[in-house]
Amino acid sequence: xGKIDITKVRTRTGSGYPSPYDEPxxxxxxxxxxxxxxxxxxxxxxxxxxxxxxxxxxxxHTGEDEFVFLLSxxxxxxxxxxxxxxxxxxxxxxxKGKRDGHHLVNRSKSKAAVCLEVGTRAxxxxxxxxxxxxxxxxxxxxxxxxxxxxxxPKRSRTLGAPKPKKAAKAMKKKAK
Amino acid sequence: xGKIDITKVRTRTGSGYPSPYDEPxxxxxxxxxxxxxxxxxxxxxxxxxxxxxxxxxxxxHTGEDEFVFLLSxxxxxxxxxxxxxxxxxxxxxxxKGKRDGHHLVNRSKSKAAVCLEVGTRAxxxxxxxxxxxxxxxxxxxxxxxxxxxxxxPKRSRTLGAPKPKKAAKAMKKKAK
Numbered sequence: 237x238g239k240i241d242i243t244k245v246r247t248r249t250g251s252g253y254p255s256p257y258d259e260p261x262x263x264x265x266x267x268x269x270x271x272x273x274x275x276x277x278x279x280x281x282x283x284x285x286x287x288x289x290x291x292x293x294x295x296x297h298t299g300e301d302e303f304v305f306l307l308s309x310x311x312x313x314x315x316x317x318x319x320x321x322x323x324x325x326x327x328x329x330x331x332k333g334k335r336d337g338h339h340l341v342n343r344s345k346s347k348a349a350v351c352l353e354v355g356t357r358a359x360x361x362x363x364x365x366x367x368x369x370x371x372x373x374x375x376x377x378x379x380x381x382x383x384x385x386x387x388x389p390k391r392s393r394t395l396g397a398p399k400p401k402k403a404a405k406a407m408k409k410k411a412k
Numbered sequence: 413x414g415k416i417d418i419t420k421v422r423t424r425t426g427s428g429y430p431s432p433y434d435e436p437x438x439x440x441x442x443x444x445x446x447x448x449x450x451x452x453x454x455x456x457x458x459x460x461x462x463x464x465x466x467x468x469x470x471x472x473h474t475g476e477d478e479f480v481f482l483l484s485x486x487x488x489x490x491x492x493x494x495x496x497x498x499x500x501x502x503x504x505x506x507x508k509g510k511r512d513g514h515h516l517v518n519r520s521k522s523k524a525a526v527c528l529e530v531g532t533r534a535x536x537x538x539x540x541x542x543x544x545x546x547x548x549x550x551x552x553x554x555x556x557x558x559x560x561x562x563x564x565p566k567r568s569r570t571l572g573a574p575k576p577k578k579a580a581k582a583m584k585k586k587a588k
Contacts, residue, residue: 303451
């Protein structure tokens with residue numbers, strides 16, 4: 237029926253950013269609720285930030301609106317204008333085309349934060365990261381330096397890729 | 413800065429449906445959080461359903477994904493398949509093109525329910541209401557009978573229209 241069984245939605249932990257930019261997201265987990273319901277126009281994630289974790293590198297989109305609503309815990313929203321604390325019930329939105337890098341940081345030493353994040357799925361988008369030498373252009377489809385030079389392939393598991401054990405099993409199966 | 417001051421977001425109560433289809437929404441209030449942040453690709457509303465109130469007439473969209481996440485209280489989600497209870501932390505999604513009429517009903521006699529609702533803003537959409545003789549086609553831009561015949565203009569205040577006092581003041585000003 238219509239209700240999403242959250243317990244059955246696969247959790248994705250970490251980030252597909254090239255190393256070392258993925259490190260602050262080691263304690264970030266997402267459950268893609270919108271995907272679970274078959275939505276395609278926007279994504280909705282149940283986002284868990286362990287103490288110290290970031291929601292992302294600070295970024296902005298040319299083609300995708302974004303929205304976050306804090307469900308529990310406390311995070312710091314960082315934008316060009318500075319820092320603001322978000323508590324349960326607080327929310328923020330980031331219109332496409334506004335080149336103001338934003339992200340959430342859980343500065344708590346003991347308490348996780350849980351957030352609902354919504355973002356458009358646009359065919360054409362450019363995402364800029366004001367603090368680091370990284371961009372992603374939908375025409376290219378992968379993270380590059382600002383001059384377009386690609387990053388070397390990641391050695392560690394990337395977001396959405398099969399777990400090492402599963403991948404080994406699949407390769408074994410293929411080899412038979 | 414980025415955080416939305418929810419206390420400053422205007423509450424819209426009731427529905428723009430033609431009478432009497434607007435009656436079950438008399439106890440429905442929305443705060444358009446996404447609009448407050450300048451988002452245009454999808455809407456995000458903080459939806460309050462007083463005891464007895466419905467989120468909408470049961471409906472489906474051809475062009476717009478929808479998603480709801482219950483923040484507090486309890487509602488019944490009604491779809492073609494039947495009824496399901498949603499409690500705080502439960503959610504549901506409704507992909508565009510799936511012609512399964514859905515809505516939320518607060519059957520509590522004393523407790524309001526609060527929900528976050530997200531919906532795409534599509535240029536082209538058709539919305540069907542399986543339980544009543546009403547449709548809305550983006551090509552027409554207003555509620556009509558299924559055969560396209562328009563409904564008479566509403567006497568009562570429609571959604572988003574100025575409050576009677578304000579409207580009277582504006583007319584007075586214009587007359588000067």
